[in-house]
Amino acid sequence: MDWGKRDGVGRRRGIDMLVVAGAAALCVTVGFAQTRGLRVYPQLSSLAFTGVPLEGRLPVLVAGFAHYGLVPLAGSALLLWRRRRPVAVAVLLVLLSTVTTLIPAALAALFTVASVRSARTTAAMTALALLPLPLYVALQPSLSAVPLATAVTGGVLVGGAVGWGLFLRALHDRGEQARSQALLRAEQARQRERESLAREMHDVLAHRLSLLSVHAGALEVNPGAPPEQVAQAVGVIRSSAHQAMEDLQQVLGVLRTPLQPEGARPEPPQPTLADLARLMDESRAAGMRIDVGDDITHRAAVPATTGRTAYRIVQEALTNAHKHARGQDVRITLRGAPGRGLDLEVTNTMPTTGHSQPSLPGSGSGLEGLRERAALVGGELAYGREGQTHRVWARLPWPA
Template sequence: MVGAVTPEYRALLPGALLAEPYPETRGPVRRTARDWVVDVFLFLFAVAVAVGMAALSFEEGVQEGRTLIDFIVGVLCCVGLWWRRRWPVAICLIVTVAGIWSATSIGAALVAFFTVAVHRRFVVALAVAVVGVATGFLFPLLRPEWGSSSFWVDFAWATIITALVLAWGLVVRARRQLVHSLRDRAHRAESEQQLRVAQARQAERTRIAREMHDVLAHRISLLSLHAGALEFRPDAPPAEVARAAGVIRASAHEALQELREVIGVLREDPAEDAPDRPQPTLADLPGLVDESRLAGMRVRLDRRVDDLGAVPVAVGRNAYRIVQEGLTNARKHAYGSTVDVIVTGAAGDGLSVEVRNPWPVGVPAGPEIPGTGTGIVGLTERATLAGGRLEHGRTPSGDFRLWAWLPWPA
């Protein structure tokens, strides 16, 4: 069933539940200060057991030759514990096999078996435990002088001690796996949080860049319109030329200011305390229409909403951008035509925005205004994200119609 666990769910489970081993030690081991303390303590424990068993053998009257050989074997097993982190299974098997005859290697065998239970899978630890139990079965047969009670009592104690060491090692292993899993989940959660923050920041930058696209397209189209008028009317009265030049200067200044803002937004590391630029609402729509009229456009505003300021900010901003893009497109493609802007709606019914102008057939050729052709695409995306819809195209009456409906909660 482990193979059926999804990666997302697997990341939330402790390693022990997935039957996966704790990261095993391979190759040379670099001990930490804590590892040195633990290793020294366990080495001294194994040596103390060896010395104690050697002293007990003298009291039991075991031959001095056997006792000396037994003690030498026990000390060698204790020394071998320094390599138990690199080769835990091999060291444990060697010490366990030595324990078939050597009583002084019992401490080293317990330490080595505990290391296997902590750092190796349960199946490996269980197999080594079986070898240890077999050792406990053979030792009384080869060294009967150590038998203080019946054979089966000694064998039972050896089995119990082996089982206790195995259980202790499994508990330590499970705890380490849990700590490792929690630490990994914490790192993953921190990385995911940083990713979410970066995505949110990028989404906000994209949104502001889209806003700036709409604004700059509007400003630059005004600049092009006024510059084209001066180009085609070099004999215009000085007052009209001065007024057009003033509008060009003001529009250029505002375009540069807005371009500076969008560059600041799209910087790699924007200032955290940088204030957001004021966003327009539907209450600013009359000013937008007046600005287009000053540029020479014929715009008729049909406002069927009593209070434009009552429209929610987000809805009003989207409606404003739609009208702004509609006026920009009319300046580009229907120069000199009359543009009708109709705003209707109420709370609970939604807000409808319509920009209509005659299809550009036989209209005077105005100054060419470059464009990317993606304005309508951006408006469609904007309306869709707001929960509304947008339609555009030629009507049966021969007009070009840009219409959008946006939800206006009650």
């Protein structure tokens, strides 16, 4: 059983009963004031019991009790259906208010219509409630201050009820809009987080798995290799698999970590420009020939974001070389200084058309993701094939 929903229904019922009781009490009060000649809303037809003698007038007393007691109570009871049928209840009570003292209940119904229905419906109901006012004044045999005061009082009451309903509706709509915007912002934050984690998993695991595939493929192609070469390849496979598992556990640990109050997850340890040497050693161990041209001054001053982005670009370029240009030479060029920026270029020759060795599968989104990563840090990246050479070039910011 949904206790929260049940409690909500109970609260609404309690509020509805209070509204009915309050409206009935006000209707009786208005009826009593009307017997003293005070009107707050025009009545186009009414029964007059003021000044009727009590002796021999029992039927008149019974009729007066019904008119000023039972009718207000029964009319106010219609407000129990104001949530399900607000327009119908409002129309009925407004019409009855022209002949009885049900104007407080009618105002409550008008408030409900203004707070839950469209502007067009609210305008129509307001016009219906205001229509008796000019008719009442026009039907007076002689224009005096009393009919005018009654009409003005009725107009003020109708306007107040409708205006209050519209005000609460505006507050509700504003709250709904704020909640919708909050949900949209949360969804956008989750989407950015998913994209960041997907990029991280691609950058971290693709390189390790490509090394595994290269060494396993070498064993498959050359099953009769000397034992020391087999042992070396198996050792690299075991080391790469172990490192890949550790990298995967780091990423999964980030996924399992709850969101912090500010809505961000702690990032796993990130590589820096100093880790490029280890990255290239791993590729060399897999048989890749790498030539490096390093012309970076003040290497220790490279910003962490720039260094991490440069590492990811080189990592993705080497991964693609493992996949699509296995056994080909790779050239890495690094240049930069504070105030000039960091330029890097990775080129590799492409295999000839008759190359029989199959390439490894890829998602096709790695370099495009790196272009977005470079743009996020204020840099730029380009890649493409130039003849028999594939080139990846990037320029990253390095403030003075």
